[in-house]
Amino acid sequence: MDTQSEWNQLVFDTNKPAKWWHQRRAKIIGISFVIFVALTISVVLILEFSIWSPKNSYSTTTTTAQPSVWRSTGNMNTQREGHVAILLKNGKVLVTGGSDHGSCAFSSELYDLETGNWTITGNMSIDRCEHTMSILTNGKVLVAGGGSGTAEIYDPSFGIWIRTVRMNEVRHGHTASVLTDGKVLVVGGGTDSAEVYDPSTGNWTSTNSMHTQRYDHIATVLTNGKVLVAGGSELDYDGIMDSCELYDPLTEMWTVTAKMSHRRMQHSASVLTNGKVLVTGGLDDMRRYVKISELYDPLTETWTITGNMSFPRAQHTASILRNGKILVTGGMTESLIRYSTELYDPATGIWMVANNMNHVRVLHTATELENGNVLVAGGDGRDNSAVNSAELYISPKTISATINKKNNPPNSHKAPMTKRTLNKDGH
Ligand SMILES: *[C@@H]1O[C@H](CO)[C@@H](O)[C@H](O)[C@H]1NC(C)=O
Ligand SMILES: *[C@@H]1O[C@H](CO)[C@@H](O)[C@H](O)[C@H]1NC(C)=O
Ligand SMILES: *[C@@H]1O[C@H](CO)[C@@H](O)[C@H](O)[C@H]1NC(C)=O
Ligand SMILES: *[C@@H]1O[C@H](CO)[C@@H](O)[C@H](O)[C@H]1NC(C)=O
16 A cells, blocks of 8 residues: 555545544644644743742732642751741841750851852851740840840841840740730740830830740740740749730730630740731640640630641641641651651631651741742751751742731741750650
């Protein structure tokens, strides 16, 4: 059979079930179709990345099915655990202090998300662990306590630290919350006292004390401007609490609010886009690691149980993503340091296991970057000593605009607490 007869047979002999892909016309149509699909996909991708992608970091979200991944990034210059990280207004991440082989650091360094590199910046005047960092409305950073009552200010324009007025108390394991008027409320840390930093005067003023002394508690600024303080221990690891109180900046009064269902210290708290506060994990008064999570509703001032994490964990991190989900990473259960991560979906109240980090981490930091990715840095790693590695959680690409994150400014971050004294065997 020559070429011509094969052609004729295929085209005209419709009684025989000819293999359609041998047919030239079909080939042309098929190739055209493939080219058309490829072109369409290219156009959609170009649109998504260059035109539809959000320019404004505060407006976002609707996720695609694109999976998230963990990607290694530059190493810090120093190994750190129990350090503190904060996103500056220039988009860089400032990391300070933390412990390296038992001694606290006074160094600080900056992460540049464009290059993925860390650069050493000024030294603090004193070494700090279990301190706090708060970003002030002028873009400067207030660092307070961490084994002393000292405080200092970092100026990102010059990369320098300047000592400011001391707090009235020595604190570590305390919290610092940026109030809606820009003042900073510092609470507890082995005491029931509270004080307020006024950036306009550079002065600390004592305010009313809490009802209870607290250490390793959480403090969260609610959408109504009040501050929720929950759990913690009265004395280091003794007297772990389920009690909670609310601070009203207008009256400067503390009121006791509903108790959590569970006693917790070294837990995490995140303000959801609906204004509720998700609390998860921690260590309870029976020395058990907790996987139960619960929601505080500022309107009713009550707690409701929500989904359990897949794993109990304390000294983990919790970050709110652009899509409104909460990403929890690492932490520990007894002597086991975790690399697992989980996502909480506020719409369903369910936790889903997410991809593992490249390294196990506890007492690390997690900071959401301007591009929606999350930078995880340092912590104690596999051999139970501080590491300098860092990695990025690459968030699913997001399109369209639904969530207004202005109610959750990246205002104040508290290091997860050090002192894993429960592990007598050295873990
Ligand atoms: C970032 O680090 C890489 C590798 O260490 C280096 O080649 C590059 O020059 C650095 N970039 C900057 C801006 O420092
Ligand atoms: C910070 O202190 C260390 C140790 O004293 C010193 O080597 C380093 O040069 C200092 N860095 C800056 C930026 O001052
Ligand atoms: C700061 O507080 C001290 C003592 O409370 C007071 O004497 C001083 O005037 C205050 N400074 C400013 C600038 O408000
Ligand atoms: C969560 O965990 C607790 C304690 O392990 C258990 O009692 C409870 O039934 C769990 N809740 C859900 C919804 O799985």
